[in-house]
Amino acid sequence: MPDGALSDLRIIELGDFISAPYCCKLMADMAADVIKVEPPGVGDSSRRHGPFPDDVPHPEKSLLYAYLNTNKRSITLDVTTNLGKRVFLDLIRRADVLVENNHPKRMEELGLDYKSLNVVNPRLIVTSITPFGQTGPYRDYKATDLISMHVGGIGYATPGEVEDWEKQPPLKAPGHSGDFLAALTAASGTMMAVMARKFSGAGQHVDVSQQESLATIMRGDTMSHVHRGETPSRIASMARRVATRRPLACKDGYFSLQVFQDHFWVAMKKVMGNPDWAELEIFTENRSRRDNLDALNSLLEDWASQYTKDELYQMLQVESHIPYFAVNTIPDLFQNDHLKARGFFVEMEHPAIGRFKAPGPPHRFSKSPWQLNSPAPHLGEHNQQVICGLLGYSNDDLLKMRGQSVV
Amino acid sequence: MSDRLPLEGIRVADFTQVVIGPYLTMMLAEMGAEVIKVETSARTNLEQRTAGTTSGLNASKKSITLNLKHPKAVEIAKQLVSVSDIVAENFGTDVMERLGLGYEELKKVKPDIVMVSNASIGRTGPLRHAIGYYAEVNCFAGFSYLTGYRDDRPGQVGGIWTDHFTGTLALYLVLTALHYRDRTGEGQFIETTMSENIIASIPEPVLDYSVNGRDLGPMENDDPYMAPHNVYRCHGFDKWIAIAVTSEDEWSALCQVMGNPAWCYEERFNDSLGRVNHRKEMDALITEWTSEHDNYELMHILQQAGIAAAPVLDAAGLAEDPHLKERGYLVYLGEDQGMPVAIPKLGFNLSDCPSPIYRMAPEFGEHNNHVLSDILGLSEAEIGQLVEENVLS
Numbered sequence: 163m164p165d166g167a168l169s170d171l172r173i174i175e176l177g178d179f180i181s182a183p184y185c186c187k188l189m190a191d192m193a194a195d196v197i198k199v200e201p202p203g204v205g206d207s208s209r210r211h212g213p214f215p216d217d218v219p220h221p222e223k224s225l226l227y228a229y230l231n232t233n234k235r236s237i238t239l240d241v242t243t244n245l246g247k248r249v250f251l252d253l254i255r256r257a258d259v260l261v262e263n264n265h266p267k268r269m270e271e272l273g274l275d276y277k278s279l280n281v282v283n284p285r286l287i288v289t290s291i292t293p294f295g296q297t298g299p300y301r302d303y304k305a306t307d308l309i310s311m312h313v314g315g316i317g318y319a320t321p322g323e324v325e326d327w328e329k330q331p332p333l334k335a336p337g338h339s340g341d342f343l344a345a346l347t348a349a350s351g352t353m354m355a356v357m358a359r360k361f362s363g364a365g366q367h368v369d370v371s372q373q374e375s376l377a378t379i380m381r382g383d384t385m386s387h388v389h390r391g392e393t394p395s396r397i398a399s400m401a402r403r404v405a406t407r408r409p410l411a412c413k414d415g416y417f418s419l420q421v422f423q424d425h426f427w428v429a430m431k432k433v434m435g436n437p438d439w440a441e442l443e444i445f446t447e448n449r450s451r452r453d454n455l456d457a458l459n460s461l462l463e464d465w466a467s468q469y470t471k472d473e474l475y476q477m478l479q480v481e482s483h484i485p486y487f488a489v490n491t492i493p494d495l496f497q498n499d500h501l502k503a504r505g506f507f508v509e510m511e512h513p514a515i516g517r518f519k520a521p522g523p524p525h526r527f528s529k530s531p532w533q534l535n536s537p538a539p540h541l542g543e544h545n546q547q548v549i550c551g552l553l554g555y556s557n558d559d560l561l562k563m564r565g566q567s568v569v
Numbered sequence: 570m571s572d573r574l575p576l577e578g579i580r581v582a583d584f585t586q587v588v589i590g591p592y593l594t595m596m597l598a599e600m601g602a603e604v605i606k607v608e609t610s611a612r613t614n615l616e617q618r619t620a621g622t623t624s625g626l627n628a629s630k631k632s633i634t635l636n637l638k639h640p641k642a643v644e645i646a647k648q649l650v651s652v653s654d655i656v657a658e659n660f661g662t663d664v665m666e667r668l669g670l671g672y673e674e675l676k677k678v679k680p681d682i683v684m685v686s687n688a689s690i691g692r693t694g695p696l697r698h699a700i701g702y703y704a705e706v707n708c709f710a711g712f713s714y715l716t717g718y719r720d721d722r723p724g725q726v727g728g729i730w731t732d733h734f735t736g737t738l739a740l741y742l743v744l745t746a747l748h749y750r751d752r753t754g755e756g757q758f759i760e761t762t763m764s765e766n767i768i769a770s771i772p773e774p775v776l777d778y779s780v781n782g783r784d785l786g787p788m789e790n791d792d793p794y795m796a797p798h799n800v801y802r803c804h805g806f807d808k809w810i811a812i813a814v815t816s817e818d819e820w821s822a823l824c825q826v827m828g829n830p831a832w833c834y835e836e837r838f839n840d841s842l843g844r845v846n847h848r849k850e851m852d853a854l855i856t857e858w859t860s861e862h863d864n865y866e867l868m869h870i871l872q873q874a875g876i877a878a879a880p881v882l883d884a885a886g887l888a889e890d891p892h893l894k895e896r897g898y899l900v901y902l903g904e905d906q907g908m909p910v911a912i913p914k915l916g917f918n919l920s921d922c923p924s925p926i927y928r929m930a931p932e933f934g935e936h937n938n939h940v941l942s943d944i945l946g947l948s949e950a951e952i953g954q955l956v957e958e959n960v961l962s
Contacts, residue, residue: 313879321724336715351917353744
């Protein structure tokens with residue numbers, strides 16, 4: 163079996179739901195030793211979050227939990243108790259990284275803030291994922307993926323231009339995408355700290371703000387406001403609008419294409435049979451096509467309405483190399499020949515759920531590829547292995563901890 | 570406080586263009602890597618290059634110009650790779666190979682090179698030569714299908730979501746590969762695919778279909794278990810606040826803050842299931858209250874009461890928000906040069922690290938002499954010859 167890229171790192175996960183777990187999944191999938199610490203009895207809240215097979219909720223059958231927690235070990239620990247905290251600190255002493263997504267105040271209350279942990283293990287890297295970061299006026303404010311998405315500027319520009327602003331509110335992106343983005347930011351920040359530790363020998367605190375992770379995406383619109391005093395609006399009638407490129411309609415569905423760049427535009431005009439409107443001055447430049455996107459889209463849609471998605475694909479993408487894809491539904495993804503050929507969906511085998519198809523890794527490494535070594539653990543599955551085996555507590559100690567609900 | 574940035578001493582041969590590639594290499598440069606951007610007039614719209622967004626994606630880099638159609642330019646590119654740690658590219662499939670700069674070739678000049686190649690929908694498979702930018706990729710990946718109002722046409726997520734989302738993943742992957750190289754001496758080839766990264770980020774609808782055969786379509790701002798969970802109109806033109814109530818305690822607190830209107834105590838809103846099932850009516854009633862208030866004022870009131878809430882911010886909001894300002898969200902560059910550009914800071918703060926390098930994007934070919942002579946050891950005469958033969962354009 164190929165060696166894992168991160169097999170020399172031990173990572174403790176003290177988090178909940180998506181952002182800390184997905185960050186740690188990315189590292190577990192690259193062979194890091196990830197020990198997930200869950201509250202006794204209830205576990206990670208994603209265990210109570212579907213989808214569930216046949217809609218029957220069961221803490222060992224959440225498909226979301228199963229997806230986010232592959233390759234990890236699970237222990238249960240109540241870190242609010244003195245004994246639980248002691249065990250946790252024993253774990254920290256033997257770890258390279260702690261990834262957590264708790265409220266900053268909560269970590270302070272628990273005595274698990276960065277300063278305290280640094281004393282216990284000066285080499286420890288602590289990655290904290292929070293809605294607003296560890297500093298600033300909103301540091302102690304609460305947020306969820308919905309809130310972060312909107313206060314991070316994405317919601318305003320989603321789903322794009324609206325005709326009736328009162329009836330068409332700003333929307334978050336699908337699923338819990340903001341949590342996934344925060345996880346990616348955290349994973350890269352963590353590895354930066356790992357790089358730094360090679361020459362400093364010391365850990366540090368990696369502070370990830372979900373709001374900032376999202377706000378970085380709005381760089382174009384923000385610059386428009388700052389430099390040109392033009393604040394892009396989501397209202398269709400306004401002069402300067404958000405640049406969101408909405409899909410266009412054709413005979414049997416929806417699609418997107420890009421004809422800003424000159425060579426794509428020239429090819430497009432040819433496909434359409436060089437209509438007169440294509441020579442209008444407002445469409446002659448890259449910049450002007452962007453600025454007059456409404457008008458352009460309207461005319462493109464008129465033309466496209468006579469063709470199906472497949473016909474357009476053939477004419478535009480295949481024959482003329484114009485960027486074009488049709489809108490796939492979620493069911494479409496499972497029928498898609500390209501995804502099938504790439505083997506993107508992989509078979510997961512889980513002791514409680516059975517076999518099911520899930521998205522594979524979003525990357526390919528030639529030497530140290532993603533490995534699926536173990537399915538998501540059941541709650542506290544590795545208590546014995548970690549608390550006794552790794553930390554050296556006796557079986558009797560573990561029994562006592564269970565008795566006191568510390569574990 | 571450490572006096573060294575994490576990537577000091579790392580050199581990147583940067584063949585990227587447009588958004589995702591430059592975004593990745595810019596983050597490497599900001600954390601101390603020496604990023605040498607290889608450009609050519611054949612592929613560069615020089616007017617566009619100085620535009621805000623482009624210069625905002627190429628901060629902190631060096632620039633050399635190489636006409637890669639010329640065999641001598643390819644040789645120089647290889648020489649550059651031979652003294653680099655990372656190669657980054659996001660051309661169409663097979664472009665680097667056709668230029669003679671594919672991974673197999675580059676391994677010959679630098680066996681432990683880490684090469685990252687980003688594709689829209691994959692370097693293999695029947696669609697490997699298809700071209701798509703972020704909006705097309707989102708359509709392919711089922712993301713646009715899930716974005717929009719129910720019973721309406723598919724929409725699109727705001728901003729160039731996909732490139733930033735995958736650029737951040739690519740940053741993590743490159744660092745992981747560097748770590749592996751440090752331990753084993755081995756480089757490798759990394760492929761990132763934007764469409765697959767998107768699909769991997771929406772497991773709930775994907776697994777619901779995979780296992781249960783169900784497709785719920787777009788969910789707008791809704792949550793399957795919690796309500797209130799939406800944006801609500803506030804006082805003023807197109808002003809909104811996002812509110813998420815995640816427990817019964819928070820629901821009680823919200824009722825209190827709203828002044829305990831009678832409707833709050835109707836049985837249908839008494840538990841989370843009832844509130845989810847009657848969310849349309851409930852949201853309309855909540856709006857009666859929120860629409861009297863300023864969204865920022867409401868955020869503070871609700872947060873004081875322990876409820877998650879924040880205003881919906883547009884670009885002006887992002888630039889002016891007091892918290893983002895204090896956090897230094899925007900870095901202002903180029904005011905002295907008369908070419909001001911405000912770029913967002915990196916998404917992570919490291920506590921024991923000097924400030925990241927935020928520096929104006931380089932001029933086109935600004936570092937030709939420096940790279941060719943100081944790094945690659947070419948003589949003035951040799952460089953002159955290259956200029957004459959149109960290799961450096």
